Amino acid sequence: MKKIKFFMSLLKGHRVRYFTVIFLGIIISMAPLVSNYLIKTIIDDVICWHNYSIFMPILITLFSITLIRMLVWYYNHYTIDYVGQVVLLNLRQQGYKKILSLDFDFFDKNRTGDIMTQMTADIDFIRHMFAYVIYAFIENFVIFTGALIVMLATGHKSFYVILAIVLPTVGYLGYKLANEVRPCFRRVREMRSELNTIVQENISANRVVKAFGREDFENEKLEEANSNFKHAQFHSNEVSRKYMPYMSNMQSVLIFYNIIVGGILVINGNMTMGQLVMFNSMVWMVTGPLGQFGFLLNDFANCLASTEKIIDLLHTEPVIKNIAKINKTAINGDFEFKNVTFDYKSEGALRNVSFKVKKGQKVAIVGSTGSGKSTVINLISRFYEADSGEILIDGVNVSDIDLELLRSSIAVAQQDVFLFSETIAKNIAYGNTSATMDEITSAAKIAKAHDFITKLPEGYETIIGERGMGLSGGQKQRLTLARALLKKPSVLVLDDTTSALDANTEKYIQQQLKCYFKDKTVFIISQRISSVKDCDLILVLEDGKITEQGRHGELIQNGGYYARVYEHQFGDFAGLAEVNSNG
Ligand SMILES: Nc1ncnc2c1ncn2[C@@H]1O[C@H](COP(=O)(O)OP(=O)(O)O)[C@@H](O)[C@H]1O
Ligand SMILES: [Mg+2]
Numbered sequence: 001m002k003k004i005k006f007f008m009s010l011l012k013g014h015r016v017r018y019f020t021v022i023f024l025g026i027i028i029s030m031a032p033l034v035s036n037y038l039i040k041t042i043i044d045d046v047i048c049w050h051n052y053s054i055f056m057p058i059l060i061t062l063f064s065i066t067l068i069r070m071l072v073w074y075y076n077h078y079t080i081d082y083v084g085q086v087v088l089l090n091l092r093q094q095g096y097k098k099i100l101s102l103d104f105d106f107f108d109k110n111r112t113g114d115i116m117t118q119m120t121a122d123i124d125f126i127r128h129m130f131a132y133v134i135y136a137f138i139e140n141f142v143i144f145t146g147a148l149i150v151m152l153a154t155g156h157k158s159f160y161v162i163l164a165i166v167l168p169t170v171g172y173l174g175y176k177l178a179n180e181v182r183p184c185f186r187r188v189r190e191m192r193s194e195l196n197t198i199v200q201e202n203i204s205a206n207r208v209v210k211a212f213g214r215e216d217f218e219n220e221k222l223e224e225a226n227s228n229f230k231h232a233q234f235h236s237n238e239v240s241r242k243y244m245p246y247m248s249n250m251q252s253v254l255i256f257y258n259i260i261v262g263g264i265l266v267i268n269g270n271m272t273m274g275q276l277v278m279f280n281s282m283v284w285m286v287t288g289p290l291g292q293f294g295f296l297l298n299d300f301a302n303c304l305a306s307t308e309k310i311i312d313l314l315h316t317e318p319v320i321k322n323i324a325k326i327n328k329t330a331i332n333g334d335f336e337f338k339n340v341t342f343d344y345k346s347e348g349a350l351r352n353v354s355f356k357v358k359k360g361q362k363v364a365i366v367g368s369t370g371s372g373k374s375t376v377i378n379l380i381s382r383f384y385e386a387d388s389g390e391i392l393i394d395g396v397n398v399s400d401i402d403l404e405l406l407r408s409s410i411a412v413a414q415q416d417v418f419l420f421s422e423t424i425a426k427n428i429a430y431g432n433t434s435a436t437m438d439e440i441t442s443a444a445k446i447a448k449a450h451d452f453i454t455k456l457p458e459g460y461e462t463i464i465g466e467r468g469m470g471l472s473g474g475q476k477q478r479l480t481l482a483r484a485l486l487k488k489p490s491v492l493v494l495d496d497t498t499s500a501l502d503a504n505t506e507k508y509i510q511q512q513l514k515c516y517f518k519d520k521t522v523f524i525i526s527q528r529i530s531s532v533k534d535c536d537l538i539l540v541l542e543d544g545k546i547t548e549q550g551r552h553g554e555l556i557q558n559g560g561y562y563a564r565v566y567e568h569q570f571g572d573f574a575g576l577a578e579v580n581s582n583g
Contacts, residue, residue: 003304006311010087010126018083018130021076025135028072029142031065033150036281038062044274076135084131091123091310098314104383105319108344113197118313121192122306129303137296140289147285155279156265162257166250170290177243178297184236185302189309191229198225240298247294251287258283320382324402331401331409331490332394333359333521335380340389342379349375351544352389357537360519364532366562367541373525374415376541377493380523381410411489413497415525417476424453425460427479431487443486446512448505449478473500481509485516493523498531506531529566538562 011018038058045051046058099106099115148167151159202209202218209218258279265271335357342350350372357363365373378384379391382398391398398406411431419427428443429435435443440460444450452475456462464470471479477500484492492513498506510531513522526532533552540548540555540562548560555562 002311003307006307007130010090010130011083014083014086017079021079021083022135022138024072025076025139026142028069028076029139030146031069032143032281032285033146035062035065036278036285039281040272040274040278042274043277044272048273080131080135084127087130088123088127091126092119095119095123095310095313098316101318102316103318103320104378106316111193111197113195113200114193116200117189117193117196118309122189122309125303125306126310128299129307133296133299133303136292137300140292140296143285144289147282151279151282151286154275156261156271158261158265159258159279162254162261166254166287167290170247170250170287170293173243173246174290174293174297177240177294178301181236181239181298182301182305184232184239185298185305188229188232188236188302189305191225191232195222195225195229198222240294243294244291247291251283251291254283254287255280320385320403322403323399324405325400326396328394328396328401328405331405333357333491334392334394335521336390336392336395337376337379338390338392340379340386340391342375342384342386344375344384348544350379350386353541353544353546354389355537355539355546355549357521359521361536362514362522362524362534364535364538365523365525365541366527366529366532366538366565371541372544373541374495375544376539377412377495377523377525380491380493381407381412408487409490410493411484411487411491412493412495413477413481413484415495415497417473417480419464419471419476419479421463421465423461423463424456424479427464428460428482428486430483435486439486440482443482444478446485446509446516447478447482448509448512449475449482452478474502474505477501478509489520491521491523492517493525495525496527498526499528503530510534529562529569 008015038061042055042058046055095118099119148163151163198218198221202222209215258276262271262276262279266273266276335355337353337355340350340353341348353372353376365376367373375384379386380393380398382403385399393401393406420430425437425440428440432439437460441450444453444460453460453462477497481494481497484494484497498509501509506528507530524532524535532538536551538548538550538552538555539546540560542561548555548558548562550558556566557563
């Protein structure tokens, strides 16, 4: 039922056209029955009884039926092909829109290869169903029932016996085939997905593969997935093949029976020659579709397996809902975490985290890798929802703020740099497409990216490769920073954005930010004490818990994690640096 509703929704705007085609298909599929009857008349009345006067009219009718059938055939196939393409286009757009609307949770749970399979192979199966399977099924069904009815109505009683044996047998075989083949198709789908995932990962990670010399290992992995796919595909074909001979043998049984029993009936004068010829065609018209049903059921099972996946995708709801209860037009920049606890799946990413930030403060978050620094940022931007506790922004619960406002006001220069295969200018302007070239260059200047960009062969118009291939880590970080700055956010977050920069460049950028973000809240995540020691508030995270917070001087006096890292980074010069910074 859910599927029928889904199919109907796909045909929206084309329903009349599609059902007209189906209707015409039903009518036109009856044409062979009429033609057969006319041929029988020619044999019996014209040839045997020499009734020549009806010959020409019959011939003209036969010719007209063939011509009309040809034209309708063309129109119908043109239309279903067209509707199929429209369905494909709509599904791809709907699917893509859905994927974009889903949050981090979805991408944590689904592999890129699986999503790619849904967006390509699965939706193509659904197109195939509209453009071929449904129509062919109805066409065959009409021919089959039409011929069967004529056979039963006009045939000798002896045919009932054989039909009573053959038809249930074929029906049973078709049913068994469909049941057996469905899990096979599901497996083919899974294996195709697996294969896609491996190919996609290998292309994305080609540098890692090469750097670690793991080509052989990756080749083997692919070989295995490839061969699993082959086996799955072969097995599903094998299942279909197993049933096909029985189906076609049933056809031979009927034809054989028709010739022998029909022949005797003609000799005894209980059947005319024309009837025998007509009956012979009817046997083909009954058994031909029966054979087709096997293939069509195959296709149908395949399409349904894909449809389930697509319906699941389209019904996936984002975990984060935009239910803005507070009418707020801007984010000021005050933050408060009250006893916030959060888990991704099983791990304790954050435990009872509490802190308070005032607008305009520069806040540092330090801690070892995996301590939960990026998680704090993910919760601020509401990419995930806290399990317990409260996150307040300007005194309002983060989930009561309009998501669009929230995310457009907070710019995060992310730890995992991602650049699109586009020009540098477009990459920088990604969050602010209306930015002028002047604005783009000034953002690049603050991020100290302008100098290296102008040295590139085509400056800001240089197209960078996938994920920014061809740029160094530090250059990519500076582009991401420029991109975040150009958004002109109320709150800026630098998540390890300066880790690949040298100390001087980092210092320059920090000074620029101090000047441009004087009144705005800035979060800085960094492993380097030198980048954070001037911050108004330093949060120290250890295993998802805040173990220390305060200013540099206080934390040094505390003698905890921060002081140890400081000692470690500045070594013997620690004391000296302290004197310098105080003096
Ligand atoms: N998307 C995710 N799914 C599951 N676990 C995650 C995810 N992101 C981070 N984690 C886990 O949560 C913990 C905190 O991660 P994170 O905040 O990224 O640390 P940090 O930024 O300090 O290096 C780590 O144990 C990490 O493995
Ligand atoms: Mg991180």
